[in-house]
Amino acid sequence: MDLEKSPPQQRRRGEELEDALLEAAWHELERNGFTGLTFDAVAERAHTSRPVLYRRWPDKTALVLAAIRWHYDRDAVEVPDTGSLRGDLYELLRLASDRRVEMVVMLNAQFAGLFSEMSLGEVRERLVGPRTVWSSVILTRAQERGEIDLRVVPERVQSLPFDLFRHELLMTLTTVSDEFIASVVDEIFLPLVDHYMEPGADRAL
Numbered sequence: 001m002d003l004e005k006s007p008p009q010q011r012r013r014g015e016e017l018e019d020a021l022l023e024a025a026w027h028e029l030e031r032n033g034f035t036g037l038t039f040d041a042v043a044e045r046a047h048t049s050r051p052v053l054y055r056r057w058p059d060k061t062a063l064v065l066a067a068i069r070w071h072y073d074r075d076a077v078e079v080p081d082t083g084s085l086r087g088d089l090y091e092l093l094r095l096a097s098d099r100r101v102e103m104v105v106m107l108n109a110q111f112a113g114l115f116s117e118m119s120l121g122e123v124r125e126r127l128v129g130p131r132t133v134w135s136s137v138i139l140t141r142a143q144e145r146g147e148i149d150l151r152v153v154p155e156r157v158q159s160l161p162f163d164l165f166r167h168e169l170l171m172t173l174t175t176v177s178d179e180f181i182a183s184v185v186d187e188i189f190l191p192l193v194d195h196y197m198e199p200g201a202d203r204a205l
Contacts, residue, residue: 101173
């Protein structure tokens with residue numbers, strides 16, 4: 001009697017394969033850091049070969065940035081909708097602080113080699129671009145409610161609360177306090193928005 005043969009393992013393709021590769025790269029980064037990561041180790045962990053990795057990412061830096069982006073997107077912070085610009089900003093920064101501090105601490109400890117090859121600004125530009133989805137959603141909603149006019153409020157002011165938040169998180173490597181968030185929103189950002197919204201206000205920055 002013929003023995004029943006187990007079906008052959010289905011070959012991974014497309015998004016399924018890329019997810020497996022990036023998950024393997026992330027775990028290698030957690031274990032060995034940027035300097036200790038190798039394509040061989042990632043390929044072995046993902047049960048594939050080095051050429052499969054090289055067809056997607058030309059070097060270790062590209063793979064690492066893709067893995068960080070992959071992990072970041074899997075743990076996305078949902079943009080709140082409280083009905084006001086102040087409420088949205090305050091709640092988003094509080095949520096982001098709780099969700100991102102562990103990742104920032106790990107990046108600081110494990111990715112020294114990456115930051116020796118690229119500046120923090122270059123890494124951020126490669127990962128999220130000049131403006132995050134957070135700010136785009138919140139500011140667009142606020143404009144629709146008439147709380148801000150993005151045509152007159154300079155882009156540097158629009159990005160200010162997010163820039164200050166990231167700086168505080170990176171410098172302290174701990175959860176950003178509610179007092180800091182309230183100070184940024186109530187004492188810096190909203191007064192600046194009000195200034196530029198006033199008729200005849202100086203538009204230069």
